[in-house]
Amino acid sequence: MAEAQQGPRARYREQTRAEIKEAALRQLADGGVAALALTRIAKDMGLSGPALYRYFASRDDLLHALIRDAYDDAASAIGAAAARSVDAAQSPRERLHALAVAYRAWAVGEPHRYLLIQGAPVPGYVAPADTLDRARAVLGPFFPVFVGGTPGAGVAPVVAQMAAWLDGDPAVGDWVAEYAADAAAGTAGAAGALAGALLAWAQLHGSVGLEAAGQFAGMGHSGGTLLDAQVAMLADAFGLE
Incomplete structure (x- = not known):
């Protein structure tokens, strides 16, 4: 409906912006962030440099758009996996595994986009403030998985x-409660959920990041097998059934 209400000029602008982002993603896939060049994108698209800058004011402006899109797509993939696991009445342990599989599938399916948001920082680049909320949307679906867990001594x-973070920053509690209403009433549940999501992120990024960067090439294991082992150990650490 919104697209139908746009005029021809607005639709053309959005289409051109989308084509520019697709060209930028091809450059990222070929050579990483260092290969991203607006002048080459303009040439490939048959645009002049000044014409391209009417759609994206700078390289950083284009990076903003690519990073926002990547976080949103990752959050959508993980959120969809979370919804499927709830609909299937899976146990917390099974739900954790489903989310981990979705995280890995998105990352290894589009490694250049994963490394854009989770790889080495881009020199001189400062992400927009709304990036934080988008990044938190990727982790949010993990909270409900850990709410009913019993954290062991190793993760205490x-x-x-x-x-302590929850006590010092009410916004963090709001973030947890947005995804896990059961954790809103008590700090202990919220703290366990937050700790579980944090450790899940660290564990997943460790193995998935290495796989996305091609570091497992020539090694005698599957990234999926490694992921299964990590998820099982994390579930044990939080007493997930």
């Missing part, structure tokens, strides 16, 4: 630090 220090 992390839970304690998350409890």
Whole structure:
């Protein structure tokens, strides 16, 4: 409906912006962020440099758009996996595995986009403020998985630090409650959920990031097998059934 209400000029502008982003993604896939060049994109598209800058004011402006899109797509993939696992009445352990599989599938399916948001920082680039909310949307679906867990002694220090973070920053509690209403009433549940999501992110990024960067080439294991082992150990650490 919104697209139908746009005039021809607005539709053309959005289409051209989308084509520019697709050209930029091809450059990222070929050579990483260092290969991203607006002048080459303009040449490939048959545009003049000044014409392209009417759609994106700078390289950083284009990066903003690519990073926002990547976080939104990753959050959508993980959110969809979370919804499917709830509909299937899976156990917390099974739900954690489903989310981890979705995280890996998105990352290894589009490694250049994963590395754009989770790889080495781009020199001189400062992400827009709304990037934080988008990044949190990727982790949010993990919260409900850990709410009913029983964190063991090995992860207790992390839970304690998350409890202190919740006490010192009400916005963090709002973030947890947005995805796990059951954790809103008590700090202990929220702290466990936050600690579980944090450790899931660290574990997944460790293995998935290496796989997305091609570091497992020539090694005698599957990234999926490694992921299964990590998820099982994390579920054990939080007493997930």
